[in-house]
Amino acid sequence: MSEHEIIILLCNPQQQPNADIIAATKAFIAALFPAAEHIEVTCTDEVRYYDCGGNFEHIHCPACHTELSVEQWHRLMDADYNAENNSFAMQQLALPCCGKLCNLNDLQYSFEQGFGRFAIIMDNSVGVVDAATQAAIEVFLGNQPVKIIYRH
Numbered sequence: 001m002s003e004h005e006i007i008i009l010l011c012n013p014q015q016q017p018n019a020d021i022i023a024a025t026k027a028f029i030a031a032l033f034p035a036a037e038h039i040e041v042t043c044t045d046e047v048r049y050y051d052c053g054g055n056f057e058h059i060h061c062p063a064c065h066t067e068l069s070v071e072q073w074h075r076l077m078d079a080d081y082n083a084e085n086n087s088f089a090m091q092q093l094a095l096p097c098c099g100k101l102c103n104l105n106d107l108q109y110s111f112e113q114g115f116g117r118f119a120i121i122m123d124n125s126v127g128v129v130d131a132a133t134q135a136a137i138e139v140f141l142g143n144q145p146v147k148i149i150y151r152h
């Protein structure tokens, strides 16, 4: 795998596209990103965490915009993680800053990170996915909004 990856997730971490779409996704993505050497489509029962690697800068509360410390965030991650099924529950957790109920996927990550049961992972051959390409992917995946993660 490349050192620079693009990971495409559905914004709804519980959702998976239907089987026909899943089967066709790789060919569709390969046509959109002809220079990509590795494209992997992952579907899991469990909700997995997809990080941005060394691109990580900070995390903010979406309600009051306070920066969460890495320690605070790890406590939230631990509270949501279920070791029995190796999955994140995506529960509504009270944030330590303002008490707002929020799931881990809705925190403001810089760079973007996310959670999901479906992911497209490929080497980054384009730098940044442009808005038209993102819109085409969203239409293909059943008009589902996507999160794009740049992992380095």
Ligand SMILES: [Zn+2]
Pocket: 061, 062, 063, 064, 065, 066, 095, 097, 098, 099, 100
């Ligand atoms: Zn807050």
